[in-house]
Amino acid sequence: MGTLPWLFLVLLLQEAKGYSGDGVEPEEVVAALQESVSLPLEIPPGEEVKSIVWFSQKRLATVMPGKEGQPVSVVVDDPHYEGRVSFLGPSYSLHIRNVSWQDSGPYQAQVNLQTSQLSTMQHYNLRVYRRLSQPQIAVNFEIPGEGACNISLVCSVDRAGMNVTYSWLTLGDSAEAAQEGSGLSTSWRPGDKVLSYTCRASNPVGSINSLPIAAGLFCADPGYRETPSMPSCLLAKGLLLLLLLIILAVGLCEVPRTRKLKRNRIKLRKKEK
Numbered sequence: 043m044g045t046l047p048w049l050f051l052v053l054l055l056q057e058a059k060g061y062s063g064d065g066v067e068p069e070e071v072v073a074a075l076q077e078s079v080s081l082p083l084e085i086p087p088g089e090e091v092k093s094i095v096w097f098s099q100k101r102l103a104t105v106m107p108g109k110e111g112q113p114v115s116v117v118v119d120d121p122h123y124e125g126r127v128s129f130l131g132p133s134y135s136l137h138i139r140n141v142s143w144q145d146s147g148p149y150q151a152q153v154n155l156q157t158s159q160l161s162t163m164q165h166y167n168l169r170v171y172r173r174l175s176q177p178q179i180a181v182n183f184e185i186p187g188e189g190a191c192n193i194s195l196v197c198s199v200d201r202a203g204m205n206v207t208y209s210w211l212t213l214g215d216s217a218e219a220a221q222e223g224s225g226l227s228t229s230w231r232p233g234d235k236v237l238s239y240t241c242r243a244s245n246p247v248g249s250i251n252s253l254p255i256a257a258g259l260f261c262a263d264p265g266y267r268e269t270p271s272m273p274s275c276l277l278a279k280g281l282l283l284l285l286l287l288i289i290l291a292v293g294l295c296e297v298p299r300t301r302k303l304k305r306n307r308i309k310l311r312k313k314e315k
C-alpha cells in the first residue's frame with residue numbers, strides 16, 4: 043500500500059470513531075451531594091438513535107431505544123451507579139440520584155445513529171458540592187473609654203468545602219449596603235442606630251443567610267451575647283427584639299454609662315483640687 047491509501051484509511055477510521063466533541067470544552071455541571079442531577083443530552087434532530095453509551099471513569103451504561111413502540115433497553119455496566127441512574131426521554135439524558143463525592147469528574151455520552159456509521163461524543167464535567175449549613179458569626183468588640191466601639195464580625199460555615207464566598211448585608215440604615223468577604227469591620231457609638239448585619243454564604247449549588255446580628259448591642263451591653271445556635275430561632279429573635287427595645291428606650295433617656303463616667307471625672311477633678 044502506498045502512502046495515499048494509508049492516509050485515506052486513517053481519515054476514514056477517525057471519521058468512524060466520530061469524536062466530533064474532541065477539543066471542545068466539556069459542559070460544566072454542578073450537583074449537590076446526595077441530591078439528583080441530570081446531564082442533558084442532545085440528539086441531532088431528525089436522527090434515529092441506535093444506541094447511547096455513557097462513560098464516566100469507565101463504561102457506565104448502554105441505552106438502546108426500542109424500535110416502534112418496543113421498550114427501551116438499559117444495561118448499567120458500572121455497579122457504582124446501579125439503582126441510581128435513569129435515562130429520561132426523549133433524548134435519554136443521564137439522571138443520577140443520591141449523588142456521591144465519587145460521582146464527580148468527567149463524563150461522556152457516545153450517541154450512535156441508526157442511519158450512519160457516525161457517532162457523536164458529548165463531554166461533561168460534574169462537580170459535587172455539599173449544601174451549606176447556616177453561617178455562624180463570631181463577634182469581636184472593643185469597648186473604649188470614650189468614642190466609637192470597634193466591632194469586627196467574622197462569618198464561617200461548618201465543613202464549608204471549596205468555592206465558598208461570603209457577603210454581608212446591612213439592614214437598618216436607609217440604604218441597604220452589601221459587602222463582599224467573610225470579615226466585616228464596623229463601629230458603634232452611643233446614640234447610633236443599632237444596625238443589623240446578615241452574612242450570606244454561597245457556593246455553586248446555593249446560598250444561605252445567617253441569622254441577623256445587631257452588632258451594636260455588644261457595645262451597648264457588654265454582657266449581651268448572641269446565641270445563634272439556640273434551638274428555637276423564634277425565642278432568639280424575641281430576645282433580640284426585647285433587647286433592642288430596651289437599648290432604644292435607654293438611648294432615648296441618654297446612655298447612663300456616659301453620664302456616670304462624666305460624674306466620676308468631675309469627682310476626680312474635685313479631688314485634684
Ligand SMILES: *[C@@H]1O[C@H](CO)[C@@H](O)[C@H](O)[C@H]1NC(C)=O
Binds near residue numbers: 076140142
Ligand atoms: C445515599 O447514598 C449514601 C451513601 O453514599 C447512603 O448512605 C444513603 O443511604 C443513600 N440515600 C438514599 C436515599 O438512597
Ligand SMILES: *[C@@H]1O[C@H](CO)[C@@H](O)[C@H](O)[C@H]1NC(C)=O
Binds near residue numbers: 184185186192
Ligand atoms: C477603632 O478603629 C479606628 C480605625 O478604624 C482606630 O483609629 C481606633 O483606634 C480603633 N479604636 C479602638 C479602641 O481600637
Ligand SMILES: *[C@@H]1O[C@H](CO)[C@@H](O)[C@H](O)[C@H]1NC(C)=O
Binds near residue numbers: 169204205
Ligand atoms: C471554583 O470555581 C472556579 C470557577 O468559578 C473553578 O474554576 C474551580 O475549579 C472551582 N474549584 C473547585 C475546587 O471546584
